[in-house]
Amino acid sequence: MPKAEAKPERKTRIQSQNEQIILDAALEVFSAYGYRGGTIDQIAARCGLSKPNLLYYFRRKDDIYEAVLERTLADWLEPLRTLDPAADPVGELSRYITAKLDMTFERPAASRLFANEILHGAPHIGKFLQGPLRELVEAKALVIRRWVAEGRLHPIEPTHFIFAIWAVTQHYADFAVQVEAIAGTPDRARVRRAVLDILLGGIAANPPA
Amino acid sequence: MPKAEAKPERKTRIQSQNEQIILDAALEVFSAYGYRGGTIDQIAARCGLSKPNLLYYFRRKDDIYEAVLERTLADWLEPLRTLDPAADPVGELSRYITAKLDMTFERPAASRLFANEILHGAPHIGKFLQGPLRELVEAKALVIRRWVAEGRLHPIEPTHFIFAIWAVTQHYADFAVQVEAIAGTPDRARVRRAVLDILLGGIAANPPA
DNA sequence: ATAAATCTTGATCAAATGGTCAAGTGCGGA
DNA sequence: TCCGCACTTGACCATTTGATCAAGATTTAT
CATH class of the missing domain: 1.10.357.10 (Tetracycline Repressor, domain 2)
Structure with missing residues (x-):
């Protein structure tokens, strides 16, 4: 079994910073257009990150939505x-x-x-x-x-x-x-x-x- | 100028009947999923018409939505x-x-x-x-x-x-x-x-x- | 009955969109 | 300084979806 030290999840400065930026943008987009109506591209554009970069922090659109809800x-x-x-x-x-x-x-x-x-x-x-x-x-x-x-x-x-x-x-x-x-x-x-x-x-x- | 008798718009029996069926289905779909979330396919499936047939009565998705709103x-x-x-x-x-x-x-x-x-x-x-x-x-x-x-x-x-x-x-x-x-x-x-x-x-x- | 108009649909298209990947860039600790 | 790991992205893929079209089926008026 490889080093499966999965849970602790210490967060980098950049990581927690970008996550907040993303969630702020996601709140605006999803609240304005709904879950289906809001797109990853919109969120990415709004917070100045590339789409793949955004998906580096949240693997699925659903994950972003749930995070901002929570x-x-x-x-x-x-x-x-x-x-x-x-x-x-x-x-x-x-x-x-x-x-x-x-x-x-x-x-x-x-x-x-x-x-x-x-x-x-x-x-x-x-x-x-x-x-x-x-x-x-x-x-x-x-x-x-x-x-x-x-x-x-x-x-x-x-x-x-x-x-x-x-x-x-x-x-x-x-x-x-x-x-x-x-x-x-x-x-x-x-x-x-x-x-x-x-x-x-x-x-x-x-x-x- | 060709016979531009556009306005009167007398409706066929089939026409007004199908329009109602479509709008009923569209109300259910759009109210459940929102404008962006509801699809023409869903509406078509729900009222038993083919998608092109549905677009024969309402040329655009937007037209369906506005009609059901109105x-x-x-x-x-x-x-x-x-x-x-x-x-x-x-x-x-x-x-x-x-x-x-x-x-x-x-x-x-x-x-x-x-x-x-x-x-x-x-x-x-x-x-x-x-x-x-x-x-x-x-x-x-x-x-x-x-x-x-x-x-x-x-x-x-x-x-x-x-x-x-x-x-x-x-x-x-x-x-x-x-x-x-x-x-x-x-x-x-x-x-x-x-x-x-x-x-x-x-x-x-x-x-x- | 028959021609014209209306209605119906399978096949297809182009754009939008969620998601992947391999290849880079740059930060941070030893 | 330098190595490893976190971060970033352009290019790309597959699916969904709004919309079109030509051809065929059905209804309607005469």
Whole structure:
């Protein structure tokens, strides 16, 4: 057996550097054109590497796509994970919605990448949806359910409320062209206020005047 | 000049029949795989026609795509168009949301087709967004604004409220795999109640207990 | 019935695209 | 300095895919 020291995979400076460059370019390309629509040539051109060179770091197109997906999955979940059961419900949800909205405006490409992946049946992250994501949502739904039981929130369906938060916030990234066409370039502060109003207006235990 | 009787375009029985068959198949294919991801071969296979035959009715792939988009655009707008300024605001909005949700569950493929088109910058329906859609939304936003002015609704941003309705309802079609992975196959009546609760809970002039 | 128009398709083409390879270039440690 | 290994690339290949065409089959109108 030859020196099969495969796993450790120490990375060269050039290697990790180029991988990041490639994944940055891949995010832009795949989010703009979809998995099938984005080409290796486009990615290579965008980051100034030759196609074979790009395939030296990621052997298949699929590998690039999965890598760029994985790289952003964790960040995507993070805001939800921080929901604090002990804190004020409306305050916590407000914070979560704001954080999600901030990501939407700061990283629209990432949002569109996920949207495209899920829209087409989540062929690459099906396991993730049924595993970690599902568990996290169930855990946080429990938190919300407890808030309701304690009379601190209007009775709502926690899971669907979370869906609504996702839908409304990501809308401003995924459907940005439509939003722009109808309402012009949106003012972030105004959007934030409007979204909080709509999503939280009806759930406070003591609704505002 | 040869007999240039081009415009009238009387359609044969076979012609209009096959065109419908093709567009039905194209809707399924394009909504599942996107414009770039769907192939003429797939569409041809799905509707049992040969590829050249399909290209006899639609000369380019683009023509098929645009035709299937156009065919559903009108239906998509219809529910919003019926918002009645004279009727009860919450009742009207409730009806609209319900109608939109029904379309989501009855025609998820159409929803996904639009989502994909807009997600990728609406290259084919940009004009539609800036024209008819924008005008309709502005008109209906005015209706909602009047309701607010008359004290019949909590003050909300009409345009963003409409965005929220679209986002939340279409979410159940566009992100169906995610919804399914997290909450299982959704019960329509339950979804309807949850969505109405979330979107309308905070807007009634006299909020429910 | 029959001619004209419409419809259908196997064969084929050119371009795009994912991926390979052998041959170079240059960096980094002994 | 110099050797080995990581890196880079032009040329090339095979497949997919949008599109064409000429020839044949079927429908329709007279």
